[in-house]
Amino acid sequence: MAVYSPSNSTKIMQQALPNVLPLIPLVSVVVFPYNVASFTVHRKPNINLLNTLPVADAMVCLAAQRDPEKQVLSGMEDIYDVGVSGRVIHKMNLPDGTIQAAVQGLTRVRIRKLNQFEPFATAEVTPAQTAHSNDETPAMHRRIVEALEKFELLVTLDQNYSPELVNILKMNIKGAGRFADLLATYMQLPFKTKAELLGELDAKKRLDAVIELLEEEIARLSVEREVRMRTQVAVEKNQREYLLRQQLKAIRTELGEADSAEAEVERLKEKLEQARLPEHAHKECKAEIDRLSLISEASAEYNVIHQHIDWLLSVPWQAVTQDNLNLKRVRRILDKDHFGLDKVKDRIIEFLAVLKLKKELKGPILCLVGPPGVGKTSLGRSVARAMGRKFERISLGGLSDDSEIMGHRRTYVGAMPGRIIQSMKKAGTRNPILMLDEIDKLGRDMRGDPAAALLEVLDPEQNHAFVDRYLDVPYDLSRVLFICTANVLDTIPGPLKDRMEVIQLSGYTLEEKEQIARTYIIPRQVDAAGLKPESVKFPRSAIREIVRGYTREAGLRNFERRIAAICRKIATRVAGGELKPGTGVVVKAEKVEDYLGQRAWLPEAAARKPEVGVVTGLAWTAMGGDTLLIESTRYKGNGQVRVTGSLGDVMKESVTTALSWVRTHAADFGIEPDAFEKHDVHVHFPEGAVPKDGPSAGVSITTALVSLFTGRQVRGDVAMTGEVTLRGKVLAVGGIKEKVLAAYRAGLKEVLLPRLNEKDLADVPKEARDALRISLSEDVTENIKAAVLPAVRKKSRK
Numbered sequence: 001m002a003v004y005s006p007s008n009s010t011k012i013m014q015q016a017l018p019n020v021l022p023l024i025p026l027v028s029v030v031v032f033p034y035n036v037a038s039f040t041v042h043r044k045p046n047i048n049l050l051n052t053l054p055v056a057d058a059m060v061c062l063a064a065q066r067d068p069e070k071q072v073l074s075g076m077e078d079i080y081d082v083g084v085s086g087r088v089i090h091k092m093n094l095p096d097g098t099i100q101a102a103v104q105g106l107t108r109v110r111i112r113k114l115n116q117f118e119p120f121a122t123a124e125v126t127p128a129q130t131a132h133s134n135d136e137t138p139a140m141h142r143r144i145v146e147a148l149e150k151f152e153l154l155v156t157l158d159q160n161y162s163p164e165l166v167n168i169l170k171m172n173i174k175g176a177g178r179f180a181d182l183l184a185t186y187m188q189l190p191f192k193t194k195a196e197l198l199g200e201l202d203a204k205k206r207l208d209a210v211i212e213l214l215e216e217e218i219a220r221l222s223v224e225r226e227v228r229m230r231t232q233v234a235v236e237k238n239q240r241e242y243l244l245r246q247q248l249k250a251i252r253t254e255l256g257e258a259d260s261a262e263a264e265v266e267r268l269k270e271k272l273e274q275a276r277l278p279e280h281a282h283k284e285c286k287a288e289i290d291r292l293s294l295i296s297e298a299s300a301e302y303n304v305i306h307q308h309i310d311w312l313l314s315v316p317w318q319a320v321t322q323d324n325l326n327l328k329r330v331r332r333i334l335d336k337d338h339f340g341l342d343k344v345k346d347r348i349i350e351f352l353a354v355l356k357l358k359k360e361l362k363g364p365i366l367c368l369v370g371p372p373g374v375g376k377t378s379l380g381r382s383v384a385r386a387m388g389r390k391f392e393r394i395s396l397g398g399l400s401d402d403s404e405i406m407g408h409r410r411t412y413v414g415a416m417p418g419r420i421i422q423s424m425k426k427a428g429t430r431n432p433i434l435m436l437d438e439i440d441k442l443g444r445d446m447r448g449d450p451a452a453a454l455l456e457v458l459d460p461e462q463n464h465a466f467v468d469r470y471l472d473v474p475y476d477l478s479r480v481l482f483i484c485t486a487n488v489l490d491t492i493p494g495p496l497k498d499r500m501e502v503i504q505l506s507g508y509t510l511e512e513k514e515q516i517a518r519t520y521i522i523p524r525q526v527d528a529a530g531l532k533p534e535s536v537k538f539p540r541s542a543i544r545e546i547v548r549g550y551t552r553e554a555g556l557r558n559f560e561r562r563i564a565a566i567c568r569k570i571a572t573r574v575a576g577g578e579l580k581p582g583t584g585v586v587v588k589a590e591k592v593e594d595y596l597g598q599r600a601w602l603p604e605a606a607a608r609k610p611e612v613g614v615v616t617g618l619a620w621t622a623m624g625g626d627t628l629l630i631e632s633t634r635y636k637g638n639g640q641v642r643v644t645g646s647l648g649d650v651m652k653e654s655v656t657t658a659l660s661w662v663r664t665h666a667a668d669f670g671i672e673p674d675a676f677e678k679h680d681v682h683v684h685f686p687e688g689a690v691p692k693d694g695p696s697a698g699v700s701i702t703t704a705l706v707s708l709f710t711g712r713q714v715r716g717d718v719a720m721t722g723e724v725t726l727r728g729k730v731l732a733v734g735g736i737k738e739k740v741l742a743a744y745r746a747g748l749k750e751v752l753l754p755r756l757n758e759k760d761l762a763d764v765p766k767e768a769r770d771a772l773r774i775s776l777s778e779d780v781t782e783n784i785k786a787a788v789l790p791a792v793r794k795k796s797r798k
Contacts, residue, residue, distance in 0.1 A: 017085055017109065021061035022049050023121040024103075027068035030194035031084050031105040032181035038102040040094070043071060049120035050091055050099050061123050062086045062103060063111060064195035073121050076114060082128055082199040085109050108201065130177065130201045143207055144179055150214040151183060157221040160188065177203030180210045189213060241296070265293045268309055276318050281473045285312045308410060311417060311471060315424055320431045320479070324388040325356040337382035338375055339516045343503050344368060348383055351481075365458050367439070367484040367497075370505030371621075371738070373555020376485040380435040383483065390432035392423040397438035402448030405457065407470035417470040420457055420477070431479040439496075440486035451493045458482060458499045506737045507554025507625060509744065509765045514543050521560050529567035534584065536570055538563075541589035549592070549599035552745060554625065554738065566595045609716050610789055613708035617700035618721040618742055618751070619692070620735025625742030627719060629686050630697060632704045637680030645685030648693025654724070655683050658702040661728055661780070662709065671709045681705070696733035698724030699752070699783045706784050713789045719743045720752035720783050728780045732756035737763045744768040750775060752783050 024046050031037045041047055049060070063083030070078060090102040108128035115122045148169055155161040165186050169179070184197045184206075193213070200206040268289050277285060288309050295302045324330060327349055334345045344366070351364055368376040377393070384391030399405075408415035416422075423434055442450045456462050457477065465474035484500055486492060508516065517538070526536050551558040566587055573579045593599065613632040618625065643655050662669075663676050683701065685692055699722040707714045721739055723731040736757045741764070743751045753761075755776040761769065777783050 017107070017125065017127055018059065019124055019126075020115060020122055021059060021085060021109075021125055022053070023061045023063060023073075023079075023111075023114070023123040024049060025065040025073060025079055025121065026062055027065050028191065030064050030184075030191065030198055031062045031086055031103060032185050032198060033084055033105045033107055034178060035181065035185045036089070036102060036104045037185075038090075038100070041099045041101055045072060045117070045120040047097075047099055050088070050101060052120070053088060053091075058088045059106075060086055060088060060103070061109060061111065061125055062105065063123070064191070064198065068191075073114065073117055076111070079111065080195050080199055081111050082201070083109055083111055083125075084198070085125065108198070128201055130203065140176055140204070143204075143211065144176060147179065147183060147207060147211050147214065150211060150218060151186075154187075154214060154218055154221070157218060157225060158188075161186070175203070176207045180207040183210045183214070187213065187217070262293075264306075265289060268292070268313070271313050275313050277312070278317060281312060281317060284473050285309060288312070304410060304415075308470070311421075311425075312473070315421060315471070315475065316428050316430050319429050321389050321429045323352065323355060323431075324386065325352055327352060327356075330386040333386040334382055337385070338379055339519060340508070340512055341375065341379060341505060344379060344383075344505070347501070347503060348386070352387065365460070365482045365484070365500050367486060367492075367500035367502045368505055369486045369489055369502055371487060371507055371554035373553060373557035374505045374507060375555075376505060377435065377437055380433060380483045380485075383481075384433040387433070387481075389481070390427040390429050391435070392427050392432055393435045393437055394419050394423055395437050396450070397441040398443055399450050400443030400445045400447060402450050402453040403469070405450050405453035407468035409469050410472075415470055417468050420466070421468045421471060421475065424475075424477075424480075430476065431481070433481045433483060436482060436484040438486065439484040440488055440491045442491075451496050454496055455499065458484075458496065506763070507741050508556065509741060509767045510544060510547055511767045512765070513547050513556060513559060514540060516556060517543050517559065517563065521556065521563055525560065525564045525567045528564065529571040531567060531571055531574070532581075535581075536567060537584065537586045539586065539588060542587045542592055545589040545592045546596070548745070548747075550596055552600070554741070562596055566592075569595050610713035611716070612711055612713050613704050615700045615704040615707070615714050615787065616716070616719040616748070617697045618719050618739035619694075619696070620738050625735060625738030625740070627742055627746050627748075628692070628697065628700075630700045630704045631684045631686065632681065632701075632708045633684075634679040634681050634708055636678065639677045640680045642680065642682045643684075644682070645687070646691050647685060648691065650695055651685075651693050651697060654695050654698045655701055657726060658698060658705055658724060660726060661702055661724065662705045664726075665728070666709070669706055669710050675709055681708070694733075695723040695731075696721045696735075698722060699730055699777075699780050702728075702780050703784050703787050707788050710788070710791065712791050714787050715750075715789060717749040718752065718787050719746075719748050719750075720787065722752070722754040722757075722777070722780075722783070724780050730754045730756075730777050730780055730783070736760035740764045740768050740772065740774070744771055749773060750786070752777055752786055754778075 024041075026039070029037050029039050041050060053060070061083055062085075063079045065073075065079050067078065073079065084105040085107055086103045086105045088101060089104050092100045094100055108130060109125040110128045111123045111125055113124040115124060148166075151169065152166050155163055155166060169182060169186075180197070180203065184194055187210070189197075197206060197209060200209060272282065272285055272289065275285075288305055292302065292305045292309065295305065330352060331345065331349060334348065338345075347364070347366065368379065370376060380393065381391050403418065405418045405420060407418035407421060417425075420434070424430075424432070427434075436454075439454075442454075444451070456466060460478060463477040463480075466477045467474050489497060489502065522536075522538055523533060526533055546562050547559060550562050553559070570579070570585050574581055574583075579585065587595065613634075615630045617628040617630050619628040620626075641655065641659060643652050659676075659681065662671075666673060666675070683704070685697075699720050702724050703714060703720065706712075719739075721733055721736075723733055725731065732754050736753060737760065740751055740753075740761075744767075750773040752775050755778045758776055761774065775782075775786055777786075
């Protein structure tokens with residue numbers, strides 16, 4: 001574009017404006033007053049218009065079209081209502097049927113109405129009432145100079161602008177409005193922006209808008225220039241490093257030294273071909289090796305990528321161990337390593353039997369639940385040895401970060417895979433036995449929920465495509481045999497529990513402990529103390545004395561510690577010369593106290609005599625079964641009830657329910673009706689630091705309250721368990737086997753159980769059933785009759 005100034009320019013500008021002008025809608029260029037524009041006409045209506053006009057000096061209306069895709073106008077909404085009147089100063093027909101036209105803008109006009117659209121458009125126009133600013137004021141002069149200076153800066157930043165434009169602007173400073181129009185003509189602005197500037201009738205506002213656009217364009221170009229300079233510096237630095245490395249490579253080649261980075265990349269490629277990775281993992285690993293080849297060894301990213309590649313190549317993708325499918329041999333190994341635990345052994349044999357017939361089978365997910373010391377963890381190692389599989393143990397106790405399971409993202413410093421993938425790498429096979437130990441003790445905090453992360457790991461329908469965040473590729477865990485261990489099920493979330501096959505392990509009886517001690521524990525501890533197997537003998541009576549007097553537990557950990565302590569004392573005597581090496585030592589029952597000190601536990605039957613308001617209950621805890629005393633007393637008051645002993649809400653409600661039943665049936669037991677209003681009742685559960693909860697103490701509490709208010713004593717050699725209702729019905733409870741074993745260990749004579757739990761007696765060892773009298777009750781009155789002694793008649797004085 002250029003400013004057009006023919007000799008007759010002034011005459012043309014002063015020419016009267018017709019009311020109706022032919023209209024040329026513009027879609028690519030905006031024509032401002034006093035400026036010349038050249039464009040090619042493609043559309044048929046515009047071609048028709050130019051063909052009907054004289055050769056030159058014909059006046060037309062030029063307006064910007066809102067939608068450039070629209071071929072024919074349909075109304076005023078299609079164009080901007082402010083355009084310019086202009087004259088056609090040149091037109092030329094081109095071979096392709098289009099017309100090259102040059103026009104000069106004259107004045108702004110307001111388009112009032114479109115009269116016709118065919119064969120070309122015409123419009124009714126009136127002069128636009130422009131607001132002219134006082135161009136002679138110093139402030140306006142400064143704004144014009146400011147605009148010129150900013151345009152000069154724009155020309156220096158953008159090579160698309162010719163420096164000649166600055167000189168043209170300096171020669172055509174004829175008011176703020178005309179100067180703004182000239183700047184808008186020369187600037188590379190969007191079509192819509194120029195159309196809006198044309199529609200601004202206030203000269204000062206138009207100049208301000210142009211200056212603002214200049215500032216925005218200068219700011220953008222300055223940022224681009226700065227980025228370009230920085231990029232150029234970085235490229236020059238990289239080129240310099242590349243040239244130096246090429247020279248270093250040439251020097252090493254001349255000296256006969258191999259490029260360590262290239263050699264490492266080749267080594268990784270060879271290892272990749274030998275690893276036989278699945279297609280998706282192979283593709284990921286190959287891409288990482290290609291990235292590594294392009295990165296400098298000095299780069300921090302080099303070690304991150306290299307470590308990722310190492311993990312991808314070291315995890316077992318194909319290697320498997322052959323399962324030992326000789327079922328008799330497997331059973332023999334399991335029986336040799338562990339006494340009892342028949343349910344677990346049977347389940348492993350079943351799995352191997354199906355695997356033997358089907359050849360391909362997803363690994364089961366077993367959860368062994370039982371008190372500490374019953375052999376859950378060691379059983380996992382024994383199963384692995386029997387099956388011929390690798391074994392890895394993952395301790396989950398206290399784990400509270402789900403990244404320990406799912407892995408860390410590689411964006412973090414020190415990132416590494418989760419414990420599942422780490423264990424798979426250690427095992428070196430796709431089908432190891434992974435033991436998730438203490439799964440009931442998982443934590444949870446702001447870093448995530450490991451139990452939720454295990455949902456995918458322990459789901460046979462999902463774990464064939466387990467994605468560790470670090471590896472970031474699917475890994476098949478479907479052939480892994482997962483064995484979880486827990487002391488209780490209550491703390492395991494329901495969805496996680498649902499994915500596991502739960503097998504309950506109970507505590508050992510006295511007979512079982514005796515056999516385990518003779519077969520496993522005593523030989524192991526004698527050898528650990530450096531003694532000869534035949535030099536130490538533990539008679540049956542001594543073993544039973546240790547179990548009953550020093551190790552009141554469901555498992556065998558404390559028992560093994562006591563045996564170890566005795567063996568160490570004997571070893572001390574041998575090492576000190578008190579005993580000759582090889583001398584046989586028989587640890588008799590009466591001598592156990594000399595080795596271990598005073599008994600820690602006294603027989604319950606001997607310690608407990610019949611008392612009023614005191615009942616022996618049975619509890620089921622994470623440590624196995626245990627006896628639980630319920631004590632009650634009353635004193636003058638106003639009928640308040642106090643309950644102590646670190647109790648949960650359910651146990652407190654059991655006290656309330658029991659008391660309500662006793663008050664309802666007070667007359668049946670000869671209790672005075674006002675006894676409850678005249679006395680306060682205190683029910684206490686000893687060992688107050690130990691939390692207690694559950695409904696199974698209901699019958700014990702009811703029996704204790706009846707004894708308290710009737711003054712009749714309760715037998716000390718009987719224990720009971722069961723939930724009681726307001727109607728006095730005894731409901732079933734859990735942990736029957738563990739509770740009966742606890743009564744058996746405590747030396748009690750009789751156990752009162754709910755009749756609804758009769759089916760659970762099949763799990764109770766025969767030894768315990770034979771030693772105890774087991775009574776079944778449906779109503780709490782049966783417990784009271786069996787446990788509460790008759791009232792003692794006072795002798796009358798003569």
